[in-house]
Amino acid sequence: MTSSVLTPPSGTDTPPEQPRGTGRAVPAGAFRPRALLEALPLALRKFDPRVQLRNPVMFVVWVGSVVVTVAAIVDPSVFAWLVAVWLWFTVLFANLAESVAEGRGKAQADALRRTRTGTVARREDGTEVPATELRPGDRVVVEAGMTIPGDGDVVEGIATVDESAITGESAPVVRESGGDRSAVTGGTTVLSDRIVVAVTAKPGESFVDRMIALVEGAQRQKTPNEIALSILLSALTIVFLLAVVTLQPIAVYSGSPQTLVVLVALLVCLIPTTIGALLSAIGIAGMDRLVQRNVLATSGRAVEAAGDVSTLLLDKTGTITYGNRRATALHAVGVPDGELARLARLASLADGTPEGRSVVELCAERFGLPAEASAEEARAEFVPFSATTRMSGVDLAGPDGTTLAVRKGAVASVLAWLDEHGGVDPAAQERVRTIAGEISGRGGTPLVSGQVSGATATLGGAIELSDVxxxxxxxxxxxxxxxxxxxxxxxxxxxxxxxxIGDQAGVDEVLAEATPEDKLALIRREQRGGRLVAMTGDGTNDAPALAQADVGVAMNTGTTAAKEAGSMVDLDSDPTKLIGIVEVGKQLLVTRGALTTFSVANDLAKYFAILPAMFAALYPQLGLLNVMGLATPESAILSAVVFNALIIIALIPLALRGVRFRPVSSEQMLRRNLLIYGLGGVVVPFLAIPLIDLVVRLIPGIG
Incomplete structure (x- = not known):
């Protein structure tokens, strides 16, 4: 992701792809009440016991609904039938929560399916075949106006590509062979030029196919934390089941046997049905919030891992800084300022990089030099930058037949080149080294410019590049x-x-002169310390580190190897978005914790509704616990069952939007959740159940 000081021009003066801002707020995602109606058919299909069995808590509710329904048929009463109906509503509302979450990805999946048209692929030999017949390794030619038939890498040529069908971003992007922007996606359209694409995906396994499956939740697997919470909820359910089963013998011995309907109602109200009903929806909604940011996660595990990340690896260029370093000052040494400007301009005229163009612009702005090359200068021989020489420049024919060589580049490289061609004053060399150190100390990048004419070497001075x-x-x-x-x-x-730069940005640690091996070693060091690591990358050389990281976010503009190694793909190719991804993961964990706290607190509050109602006739002293002032045992139990169902439907918007996330410590977040959702989980039933009781008591046979 870092760029060299100067890079050779690509031959095409195209603007760099601009990062998309993510903002500071975690997107909530709109919830439409109409979505409940649209999800109803899928929710009804989920009544299948094989589906319910995947959620032990709701399976107990489903079984209880069947038992109460049978009991109502055998010994019909208004109370029994109402309890049965509301138990079924409890199951339905739980199904709706999951169905609405799954349905949120349907629109995007439908849009993605429309990209899979009956595209015809043209092979290099000129033959045309349906895109569905392409296999990995096939090479196809795609020209302006044609649709790319399958996922692959550009192996020849350069072109602008419209990827709006995948990313939603209308601005075209550049794809070219031999670099980190070589990957193309099937279903996108070439707007200009001609490229040859080597196909990398099998039919049905393309990037679009995987996106469709993931946004619809077809491949969503439970995360480790979700599995652990499911086990805890199942254990609580078993404990309450045993408690209710042993309650009947005690009630019979005490002379106050309870009906099967009452016992099932007690069980359903005491087990953690609220979080049991919403748990799956919370996980699906977390992935959906990433999709809204144009990030594709390969699994819910990746989203959850983002919430547990404790170390972020961020590239400087394009993430912390804008990346396009610009010439901001010239520092002449031993020559007039105008002479340094002349040398710097000549060395940069044929340099098509943003840095090179900025040098020419600076010289034109401050010294009035022409921004365009003259006819004579246009005939000069351009010397491209290379990693070996770390210099670039031009060679011009002098009036006396000699060659005038002008160079700019790294300090040590240019000074060594001048020494090879006659050398310059040691004092001037020391002065330029001091200036270069001062530039580096300010976070800038120093370049040095000089010339050689015949046997005479001249040191011009330093060029200051600044990265903002x-x-x-x-x-x-x-x-x-x-x-x-x-x-x-x-x-x-x-x-x-x-x-x-690190001090200016406020980072905790800096890894300078980093190689791919250095990144990999740093990730392993952090993981050995028990920390989870997230990073971004786009090149094949980033693939090992992306695979090693707990959360590896590959850029969609990157190579296929990088996208396969990462656990997420950013369709906008904005490295800054990694910070937002971590916030989405944190919000997922906070939402799950908050609603779990609310659910457990809810269950404790419902004790005061049901237990006094069950035994008040036998033990009048329990009437003191009827602090809600409920009318009759039947109305109390039915009101608790109704509340138990309605609270699920009421919390669906919160589960889908997520609890509002604030960047605070875990201790502060815990205190906030206990105060809002713990206390709220206790207070809400004390307010809602008496109100429901006012309505329930009006039903004949209940009040």
């Missing part, structure tokens, strides 16, 4: 630090420059 830190990034890192998350900036810059 994105506004607000320091505040976001402060928020992450408040949540206990360490940030590590990874860059190829020298340590001095890297530290200056």
């Amino acid at each position: 830190v994105k506004p607000g990034i320091a505040e976001r890192f402060a928020d992450l630090r408040a949540m206990g998350i360490r940030t590590v900036m990874v860059t190829g810059d020298n340590p001095v420059t890297a530290r200056a």
Whole structure:
């Protein structure tokens, strides 16, 4: 993800792909009441006991509904039938919660299906075959106006591609061979030029096919935390089941036997039905919130892991800084300022990189030099940048037949080149090194420019390039630090420059002059310390680190290897979005914890509704516990059952939107949840059940 000081021009002057801002708020996701009606058919299909068996808590409710229904048929009464109806409503509302969550991805899945048209692929030999017949390794030619028939990598050519069918972003992107922006997706359209694509996906296993399956929830598997919570809820259900089963013999011995309907109603109200009904919806909604951000997670496990991340690896270029370093100052050494500007301009005229263009613009703005090359300058021989020489420039024919060579590049490289061609004043060299150190200390990148004419070498001075830190990034890192998350900036810059940028951005650690092996070693070191690590990447050399990271976010513009190695793919290819992904994961965990707290507190409050009603006739002293003032035992039990069902439907919007997330520590979040959802879970039944009782007592045979 880091860029070299200068890179050779690509030959096409196209603007870089701009990152999309994610904002600071975790998107909530709109909830429409109409969605409940639209999800009703799927919810009814979920009454299948084989489906219910996947959720032990709701399976107990389903069995209880069957038992009470049979009891109402055998010994009919208004009370029995109403309890049966509301128990079935409890199961229905739980089904609705999951169905609405699954249905939220249907619209996007339908839009993705429309991209899978009957595309015809043209092979390199000119033959045309249906896209469904392509196999990995096949090479196809795609020209302007044609649809890319399958997932693959560009192996020849460069083109602009419309990926709006996948990303929703209308701005075209550049795809070219031999780089980290070579991957293309089937169903997207080539807008210009011609490319040759090597297919990498089998039919039915393309990126679009996987997206459809994931957004519809077909491949969603329970995460470890979700499984652990399900086991806990199942254990609580078993405990309450045993308690209710042993309650009947005690009641018979005491001379106050309870009916089967009352015992089932007690069981359903005491087990954690609220969180049991909403647990699956919370997980699906977490993935949906990532889809809203144009991020595809390969599983719910990845979303949950994002919430547990404690270390973030962030590339400097494009994530913490804008990435396009610009020339901001010239520092002449031993020559007039205008002479340094002349040398810097000549060395940058044929440099098509943003850095090179900015040098020409600076010289034109401050020294009035032409921004375009003259006819003579246009005939000069361009010397491209290479990792070996770490310089670029031009060679011009002088008036006396000699060659005028002008170079700009890394300090050590240019000074060594000047020494090879006659050398320059040691004092001037020392001065330029001092200036370069000062530039690096400010977080900039120093370049040096000089010329050689015949046997004479001339040192011009230093060019200062500045990389601007994105506004607000320091505040976001402060928020992450408040949540206990360490940030590590990874860059190829020298340590001095890297530290200056890191201090300005407020990161916790800097990894300078980083190689792919360094990234991998850092991730393993953090994981050995018990920390979960998240990172972004787009190149094949990033694939090992993406695979090793607990959350690896691959850029959609990157190579197929990177996308296969990561646990998420960002369709917008915005590295900054990693921070937002962590916030979505945190919000998922907070939502699950908050609703679990509310559910358990709810169950405790319902004791005061049902237990006094069951035994008040035998033990009048229990009437003191009837603090809700419920009318009769039947109305009390029925009111509790009705509340137990309605609270599920009332909490569906919260489960789908997620609890509002704030960047605070775990201790502060725990206190907040206990105060709001723990106390709220106790208070709400004390307010709602008496109101329901006022209505229930009006029913003949109940009040």
